[in-house]
Amino acid sequence: MKPPEISPLLLEKYLLDQCTEEEKALVEAWYASLQGETRYLDHLPDAESREIQNDTFKNIRAELEQADEQPARMLHWRWITGLAASVLLVLGLYFINPFKKTTQLTVTEQLEEKAENELTHFVNEEHRIVIHHLPDGSSVSMRPDAAITYPRDFEEDKRLVAFSGEGFFDITKDKSRPFMIQSGEMVIRVLGTSFNVKAPVAQKVFQVDVVTGTVEVTTPGTEQKPQQVILKPKQQALFEIGSRRLISKQIPEQARKEIYEPVSIVFEETPLNKIVQQLEKRFNVSISLSNPEISRCSVTANFESQPLPGILEMLCTTLEASYTISGNNIRISGTPCE
Structure with missing residues (x-):
């Protein structure tokens, strides 16, 4: 039988x-x-x-x-x-513990075993969001002070990254090479997806928000037993550093999107002050202009499924302007249009 x-x-x-x-x-x-x-x-x-x-x-x-x-x-x-x-x-045996040397090295430990000339270190020292591209075609939109370390060439069977700060990852799909990110004691494993990571060194709670695909988050728990959650789109994981408590929950629906969530929006000869109003209405941000005179500059653009950082980059390029970001506050600087 x-x-x-x-x-x-x-x-x-x-x-x-x-x-x-x-x-x-x-x-x-x-x-x-x-x-x-x-x-x-x-x-x-x-x-x-x-x-x-x-x-x-x-x-x-x-x-x-x-x-x-x-x-x-x-x-x-x-x-x-x-x-x-x-x-x-x-x-x-027992369930794999990615934080215990007797089973396997952590992502950070594997990176530390490599020679310094085999690694890339990047820190966003600017006051705007910088889109950093990885060797496999993946990208991460890094907020100010975010830092990332990874091999100059990913290995044939895995892609390992150490990250701190806040950044939005857009991972190129590759089933033969899982993508793993370590932030502190939190490990994120994906194949091809997009998600936001909030893991500043001084922060008491790390957060992962999934936009597309599936994400696996693993953290240490009590008595050396790992905790693990599987996240789908519109779900998030929260890891409390002090208590080592890992939870997952549905991301609540809200009127305004986070900056990493894509939107589609069209501007036809629209003055910048009207564009600012629409972006504030769409995203959870406050936008100010350093020079009120640039508010009359007009822009024509079609943004298809773009997050706010991408929209800001294209706007600033068009207007020959720049922007800075601190938390949810954005300031656009530029000269009046002729």
């Missing part, structure tokens, strides 16, 4: 320790029905066990991500049989 089929969502919940007692009992009953030796890893050297474990989780995650992109379905028994050995590795 073959064991019952198990859904990929239930397997994922079990791996993330998010099952109810009834669901946990169901999954463990399925494990118990499988034939084979589950403790053979006890006899392997630690290094070999860790290597097998890392490969195991890559395979599990790949299958779960593939299932996530398709309509909900039950796993076929042939696939489950192939995955059984991988799942049993989890039972024989």
